[in-house]
Amino acid sequence: MQGGRRVSLLLGNIVDALGGSLEGGLRDTEVVRIAPLESAGPGDISFLSHPRYQQQLAASRAACVIVAPAMREPALARGACIVTDNPYAYFARVTQLWRQQEGRAPVLGVHPSAVVDEGAVVHPSASVGPLCVVERGAHIGAGTVLKSRVTVGADCHVGARCILHAGVVIGADGFGFAPQAGEWIKIEQLGAVRIGDDVEIGANTCIDRGALQDTVIEDGVKLDNLVQIGHNVRIGKHSAMAGCVGVAGSATIGAHCTVGGGAIVLGHLELADNVHISAATVVTRSLTKPGQYTGMFPIDDNVRWEKNAATLKQLHSLRERIKALEQALKAA
Amino acid sequence: MQGGRRVSLLLGNIVDALGGSLEGGLRDTEVVRIAPLESAGPGDISFLSHPRYQQQLAASRAACVIVAPAMREPALARGACIVTDNPYAYFARVTQLWRQQEGRAPVLGVHPSAVVDEGAVVHPSASVGPLCVVERGAHIGAGTVLKSRVTVGADCHVGARCILHAGVVIGADGFGFAPQAGEWIKIEQLGAVRIGDDVEIGANTCIDRGALQDTVIEDGVKLDNLVQIGHNVRIGKHSAMAGCVGVAGSATIGAHCTVGGGAIVLGHLELADNVHISAATVVTRSLTKPGQYTGMFPIDDNVRWEKNAATLKQLHSLRERIKALEQALKAA
Amino acid sequence: MQGGRRVSLLLGNIVDALGGSLEGGLRDTEVVRIAPLESAGPGDISFLSHPRYQQQLAASRAACVIVAPAMREPALARGACIVTDNPYAYFARVTQLWRQQEGRAPVLGVHPSAVVDEGAVVHPSASVGPLCVVERGAHIGAGTVLKSRVTVGADCHVGARCILHAGVVIGADGFGFAPQAGEWIKIEQLGAVRIGDDVEIGANTCIDRGALQDTVIEDGVKLDNLVQIGHNVRIGKHSAMAGCVGVAGSATIGAHCTVGGGAIVLGHLELADNVHISAATVVTRSLTKPGQYTGMFPIDDNVRWEKNAATLKQLHSLRERIKALEQALKAA
Incomplete structure (x- = not known):
């Protein structure tokens, strides 16, 4: 309809x-x-x-x-x-x-139910939807649309012509703690988030503020729903990530990359431009060459999976047995 | 307590x-x-x-x-x-x-802090909780309860006796873009979401509106928290999905299916009725027969995992070595 | 900045x-x-x-x-x-x-846009941010900060000096249904959530109320964004979980544990103190010994992954072929 x-x-x-x-x-x-x-x-x-x-x-x-x-x-x-x-x-x-x-352009200006700090700057051509929160020092650029119930935290900067869907959280604290005597000491997150122009961010997606520097989302990036972007991450221009992706802190992702749904990128890694990660893949090392990368356990009938998974736990020893066979055959 | x-x-x-x-x-x-x-x-x-x-x-x-x-x-x-x-x-x-x-039935009617468009229809026996947003053309059925901070987007239809938990987003734009010259052109999402009767949707779960047709959730479906349902998905009657599941666009899931926590269903697939997907499994192909399907790497002590995972990256060549051994032995 | x-x-x-x-x-x-x-x-x-x-x-x-x-x-x-x-x-x-x-301490008291039930107790030194919802019988402890758009459900208890980031949902219903004649009968969730002191909970994270007893988060626990904690879970003191983790119902996690991003812990399991789970690992059995545990498919170039994944589906039969070779060689 x-x-x-x-x-x-x-x-x-x-x-x-x-x-x-x-x-x-x-x-x-x-x-x-x-x-x-x-x-x-x-x-x-x-x-x-x-x-x-x-x-x-x-x-x-x-x-x-x-x-x-x-x-x-x-x-x-x-x-x-x-x-x-x-x-x-x-x-x-x-x-x-x-x-x-359809004549259904978002209404310009700030919805009366939104809570916008007087120290925030909202461009007159932007639209801040119902029940949004824009904190002090935040900046919302020209033509940008915040759908309902979006939070943009203190000092975070959203560029022009962006769309932030319902429930998005920009600028929550990054997950930073120092261990001491079995407890966690909070590392205050003193950076902010900088989002370029023409960025679209899906419902309930979260982008954390940086610890000391800013988390940066470059122009034209598209993030789907329920994506988690950790502190100090940088995502290059026109990269796109599907739903449920998690990017851990300080990862640097190049331009024109794509990340499939449910994939996880570990922290402090670098992905070159034009790297493509398949769904549900875990990126555990930097990827310096463009290309498609995958790591997922193939789905199977549960009974066959059980057999293969059990054997997988002996895989290293199977390799040793193959080696031994090769040597025995050579000696024979 | x-x-x-x-x-x-x-x-x-x-x-x-x-x-x-x-x-x-x-x-x-x-x-x-x-x-x-x-x-x-x-x-x-x-x-x-x-x-x-x-x-x-x-x-x-x-x-x-x-x-x-x-x-x-x-x-x-x-x-x-x-x-x-x-x-x-x-x-x-x-x-x-x-x-x-306990005498704690949800209060009927619309909480004064909710933002309900005058072009929306809320059944008098429904309950719209604090700080919800119901957009124009949306329909909330008899006896349905929206807990706090739920968004139901324009033209989306929620049936009778549904429960939508806090933070749910119904009808955000599906993730649709056409590539052109290294950038992404937005495909406006012109469909809506249609949710049947007796559906329960967990906290912060998102169901996207369709691109050209509607996303459809049939009667009696139960979705846990933080689930992502992409555009044009159809979920059949009485199917249930645990937390953190992601279903990509245009997947069609049958009736009486179950999907375990953290599983990912790729786009444009069909799952028959009575298909059961284990937790954290990635569904990469259509499943036409009822049954239990699994694909997950078995957990192990980290040291053993490292050995087996390293060997896994040579698995194809191990198979070749087994073949060679078999031929050599046959020839001997 | x-x-x-x-x-x-x-x-x-x-x-x-x-x-x-x-x-x-x-x-x-x-x-x-x-x-x-x-x-x-x-x-x-x-x-x-x-x-x-x-x-x-x-x-x-x-x-x-x-x-x-x-x-x-x-x-x-x-x-x-x-x-x-x-x-x-x-x-x-x-x-x-x-x-x-910086002179930017959170403002004490309840923001005028928040909806706090008169039957809730908010400590005078706590801060309840814009557009939060605190339901009847809920308790917010001394010095605790609720950022914007947090929901704390009925009868849930949040201790002292906690930080709950934007979009957090405490006390949505656990995912409990009894099957009957192909449909699901709702199990009302009669427990609540009890959160200790010095707990930090990331943006859009959800902690469900218990079915019959309470879900319990002990002192000093740190949860990142978009984490899902099922009903009746217990998380021991000073444990920490990274983004996108899912913990299924009735899991009991010890003290000083860590869980990496995107990991899934299945229901009714027990993890001892000082258990460390790697990112994206699926915990399918109780872990009674401290240590690091992992289970993830290693990422690879897509072409190599395809070959190895295809072979993986024959792994059990490869083991049989190795056995046969060993016997044949022994017999020779």
Whole structure:
């Protein structure tokens, strides 16, 4: 169900706003929904993000399909299409056009239920939602949207055009304690958090303030829900992390990295630019070369897992037995 | 410590309310606490959920024990009992009776500190707790309870008799971005979240709105705390997930499934009905048959783990060495 | 960037407040920042927590370095130092002195936007931050600080000098349901949560109330962000858990334990005192001996991981093949 308010656009409106070439169809054809190829009906616009879905293209009942130049012929054989270099990015921009049409832009300014310290700076074009807390010395940049129940702690800086979803906590204390005589002495966290422009942060995600210096999230970073970023971490431009990721203190992550859901990055490590971590993988050492890295136990039927897991606990000795066999065979 | 207000019930009240047969005891025996068999005292009611705890039954000082028909004889040998087909479910209903007696039902209506959009619909028998946010177009069903600090986003629908615990976020944007020239283009999330009846959602759990269609949680689903449900996920009736589970976008999970704590389900997968995933397991493929599935590295003493983990990184070559040995022996 | 307000201290002030012996420097030397050895400038105080960083000591431009007695000579060769038995704990106390100087102590009392039930008890020296919820029968001890948007549920008890960071939920219902005819019957959670003194709890962390008895967090425990503690868990004194840890119901964890980020402790287990669990490890059995325990799949290049993971699913049969080879060779 898309929105409360009905949206409709003409194909001509779409290409006027976003570019691309409308072929095999009429500018005044109306579309009332964006839909995947297989479920699109005659009032819908759809998209073909990858040639491997070409079969779905042929069968689709969509009014218009967004396609790459290489798919122009099969698309035209079916009906109207918009031809563009990056159909998936074009689709993303269509969703943005849709959202604008809904007339549901966030209300500018500070919601009356929010608690904003008088020593905080909120840009007039920013939106601070219901029941948010913005502490003294904090800075909220132009066009940035804090959804409901977001906390931005003292002296933390959020750049322009960011989106912080409900429940986000920026600038809680990092987890720092010195052991003494079996107890923990608190290390006051004297740094803050600095977040660049165009950063999106998912619901209930936490980014801790630094111990002595700042925790830094660079421009264009995207974090999903329930992500934990420890103190003094640095995340490079346009990196993205899926839900439930944990990054321990003082890790430095490069630009254009991706981290899959539930992965853990241990502290004080460095990840180069363009490193990609698979879901649920534990990063225990620095990764200096771009590439895809994985470490997860393969799922199996429980009975087979039990057998293999039990054997795994003897793996080192199995290796010794193989060595012994090799030597025995050589000697024979 | 149970409640602030002292509760007491007569055994007769309990069987009148919940059925079952009271044997070997008096209707006017008073019980003032529900307790496990081993710690129950003479003013307590207890239960025997499984025959393997029969020894604890014999030793228990409880005023009355809830037992299955098969345990009737040993229970009577000890004292009063309530005989019922499913003692654990009966115990659950006794806790509900207890809660009612405490006179602490959630206050109906909307707490004055909550922020409820005038375009939202809250059923008169629902309870919206302190500092909740209910956005325009949202719907809160009959008898549903939102504890404190819950967000229900625009156009999201919560059915009847649901419980949403503190900090829950329903309807934050799904994590959707299209890559273009090294940056991420936001895909506006135009769907909503639809939650059925009798659903319980744990503290700080997040359920994202769908990209084009809705994210759907069917009737009777139970989610623990800090669970992440991605956009366009569907969870079938009466499935349950323990704490810290992450389900990535567009996964479809059947009815009567269970997912153990910390497990991760990757996106676009299908799990059949009655699939059970062990804790901390990563589901990387669709599971079409009911059953228990597991994938976790077995815990060990750190020194042994290090040896086995190091060998694991050579496992494929070990297999080759075994093959070579087999061939050599065959040739010999 | 440290704080909004500039802090400066004389070395003489520091040793007067915290002890230790100032050597090779002047009491009236002013320091304006605390910094790591490698980035410290001539206005900064730094510390040497471990002899392995001795090389950084020699090169550091810090005005003064906190060192252990064994490092006194090399430190003096460089310039001013404060000699103390535990330099890291001393550094922690310097950060506390810094925080005090900033004049940013939490405001005592209850913030006007907080919702505190009239049946709750908040000590006059406690601080309840903006948009917190404290339910009936809850108790907040002396000197305890609730940051913004914390929920403390009915009848839960928080001791003295605790810090609960933003978004914390104490006393949501534990995850308890009895299966009956394919549905789940709710087990009302009649216990509460009892938290000792000097406990720190990270942002968006959840501690569930007990089913029949209380969930107990003993004195001095430190929990990081996004940690999930199930019902009826007990955590012993001065244990610490990093971010994203999940502890399932009725687990009992000893004193002075540590649990690394993302680890999962299954329910009804017991961990002895001084047990240390590595990050992302799944604790599937009780651990009765102190020590370090680990279970995680080692990260690798994705291609190598795929080969090794595929072989892992045949590991049990590989063991059988090794056995067969051994027997064949013996027979030969």
